[in-house]
Structures are given as C-alpha cells and as structure tokens.
Amino acid sequence: MIEINGCSKVYRSRDGTREVQALDRVHLTIAEKEFVALLGPSGCGKTTLLKIIGGLLSWTEGDVRIDGKKVTGPGPDRALVFQNFALMPWANVLTNVAFGLELKGVPKEARTGTAMRLLEKIGLAGFESAYPRHLSGGMQQRVGLARALAVNPVTLLMDEPFGALDAQTRRLMQDDLLRLLDQEPKTVVFVTHGMDEAVRLADRIVLMSARPGRVSEIIDVPFGRPRPAGYDSEPVFNELKNYLWEKLKAMQTDGGKVNGG
C-alpha cells in the first residue's frame, strides 16, 4: 500500500532565489494491485509525484510511505517506465531488459533466462540482439516495460509511457498492458494526460490541478478489470470521458493548460 499524506514539493533554483511549488499537500492512498491513473494538465506535478513515489526525489513537507515504511530512495519493489523509453542505445534488447537484474548482481545465465521469458511474453521474441534504434517506438516501449517487469516489482510507476506513440500503437500497448496485469497483477501508478487512456486502464482516476499541483478529485471508474467486452461503447464510458474533459477544460481557463509534456 502506498500512502501519501499531505505531501508538498517546492523546487528551488540553485541560488535559492526562485521557487516553484510543484505539489501542494497531496493526499492519496493506493491499495495493493490497484491501477491508479494520475490525470491532469501539463505542469501539475504528475511526474514530480511519480518520482517521489519512486524515491528519485525528496519532498519538502508531509509523508510518503510504502507498506508503512517511509520512502528514502529507489527500491526493488518499484520499477519505472519512461515516456522516452530511456533505453541504452549501446546495448541490445536483451541487455536492456536484463539491466535491472544486472545491477542487482544476478548471474548472467539467470538474468538472460528471465529476460528471454519476458521478451516472449511481451511479443519481442527474436529481437533480443537488436539495438533500440532498429525498433519502432512501440517495440522500444515494450523493451522498457519488459525491463521494469524483469525485476518483478510490486509496483509499476509509469510516466506517460505511451505518450510518444501513435494512436493505434497506443491502443495496442494499452491492451497488452492490461493483459499482462491480468496474468500477473501489480500495483500501477500511471501518469497520463489522455482522458481516454485513463478511463480505459484505471480503477481510479486522480484528477490533478496545476499551480500548485493538487488532487482536485478522485473518480472511481465503473468498469472492472479485465474490462468487459464492448464497455467502450456503453454510454457511461463517453459520459466519464466528457466529464473529465469538462474538468480539464475548466482548469485550463483557470490558468493551466491541457496539452504538452
């Protein structure tokens, strides 16, 4: 369980003269095996919150705990998936997927076995010796996802993982992610600025507003996982999307903006 209690984050410039309040007293509790989408306009602190959970950033006020223990840094229980894939261009697919295991000192044979199994599962069998630059964006993110899954984390932290992909590839990746989670349930914190994506994937949607970043609303998605057939043609699917759209639009006229990174 991830508990975020009144967490604030202020970025300070190096000389200490400028300050940006990225998060303002965020409260959020995420249950085991739950899929939570963080949805909000660009600059509302989604990435900041994700990095704090990942142990890559410190916070300035409040409390962040995982299973009761205060977060002090990255840990093997959490793995990140990045929007720009963050693959090592000098290493082939196999080495990239096995990277987390390599850092942990897992022997080569064992980590190769794990990586090959994951590549198979994620539809990249036969690509183990290819280099990232030879792969399409979708395939690169599959590698990124396999790398995260290879360390067998409790929690997946995904920062707009499909944001750099074209619409069709994105839909395929969303379906594959849900299928993988179905086979092996995990806690997922998924940053997105797509309303459609949030409704398709999440159990709960955390709507955030900008300047300073706050949780403005938490919405339960009325579909179970795996999603029932034809759920996206039900009226409630579009109603929810429209509702989120109205909310985001209102934030934009309040001074935030909806699009961008």
Next chain:
Amino acid sequence: MKSLRIWHERGWKKPTPAQADRLWKRSMQLLFFIVFFIVWELFARLNPGLLMAPFSRTVTAWLELIVSPELYDALWTSNQAMLIGFALATITAIPLGLLLGRLERIERFVDPYLNVLIVTPMSAIIPLIIISIGIGLAARVLVVYVFAFPIIVVNTRTGLKNLEPTLIEMAQAFGASELQLWKKILLPGATPAMMAGVRLGLGRALSGMVVVELLLVAVGLGRMLLSAMGFFQPARMYAIIVVIIIEVVLVMSIARRIEARLISWKPRLA
C-alpha cells in the same frame, strides 16, 4: 578498380545506378589528381625558382627519400615526442573531462580557463615552453601535450553533459550505485564524444609535432625539412612534406577505424 572490372564483365551494358555512381566518383578523383599534377608540373617549369620543384622531380626525390635511413631516424625522433605527448594528454584529459562533466561546481570554476586555452593559438606559447624547460625531448612532448589536451577535455566533458538525463535517472531508479552508474551509463554514453575528442587530439598532436620542430627545436622531420630548404633542395622539401601528409592521413584513418569499431552502436560518427 573494382568498378572497372564490373564494367568489363558486364560488357558495355548499362551499369546499375550505384555502380555508375562509384565509377563516376573514382574517375573524377583520378581526373582531379592528374590535372593537379599536370598543373603543378607546368607551373614549376614555367616559373623556375630556387624553391620550386616540378612534380616529376618531387617523385624522384620521394623515391630516394623513402629508402634513406635518415628519414626513418627522423620519423622515429618526431613521433616519439608525438606519441608520448599524445598519450599523456589522453590519460590526463579524459579524467579531467569526466570530472568536469559530472561535477558542475568544479566545471563552473575551471570553465573560463578552459575556454581561454581552447582559443589560444598554441604556437604562441611554444617560446614560453622552450624558455622554461629548454629544447630537449621534454619540451617537444610538452608542446604536443598542450596542442592535444584541451580538445580532449572539452569533448569528454560535452559527451558526459549531453548524455540523456533520463538514462541516469533510469539507472538510479533501478538501484545503481555511483560506481555502477559510471560503468554502465556514464562511460558508455560518453564514449562517442570522448573518442571523437581523442581523434581530434591526435590530429592536433601531429600538428604540434611538426610546428615545434619547424619553429624552435630543429630535430626530426622538421629539421630535415628546414635543411632541405636551407640547401635549396625543393624537390626533397616537397618529398618530406608528402611523407608528413601520408603519415597524417594514415594515422587519422586508423584512428577513425578504431573509433568506428568501438562505437559501432552509433549510426554515424559524431
């Protein structure tokens, strides 16, 4: 040559566009050299002067030169200083570049000096070096060193600084220690720019080698060149210059090959 053979085997049938392109390029190169040599020959014969030698006599002088032991002595003398200076520059510049690329605080402190060093014409500080440490091997080594050092530092630093920041974040998220970060991310990531820096540094080391011998410490190839000039042996002088050019071209193409092999994952050299 290969393209010519293909041309023959296929008879006078139309070559593929790639073959035609290659043949065209080779012919143009050949034509360029032929024209160049003819112009050189004519120019030298029409304007006879004490330091003017036509192409044909340069070729003869070159053939004489490359069988004389004197040349190999000179090559050894010159390259000794070059190799020592270049090696020292490489093993000191890379660590410094890495340090500057990683530690912004030190970088901000050192940057102004480095920037001055980069734009200083190194020939200008040769007299200073001679005055302080004489005209021995050490002085020549030092000149080569100051020629090669700055470019290697700057390239290494830039390579590290331009590394995709999310790669570092990724490694840290997967629990990399600082040592692992260096081994798995920072060094491999900085290698292309570092290698380019080393190659450029090698080029500068070679010019440092020639410049110091021509300007102040007359030994090796520099002395041969100066004495050929002094004795009004233009053909020999040109032949020595040709030897120097051949060495530079050879060394640089080997460096390029090594570089390309080390960073074969990069689509193009930086």
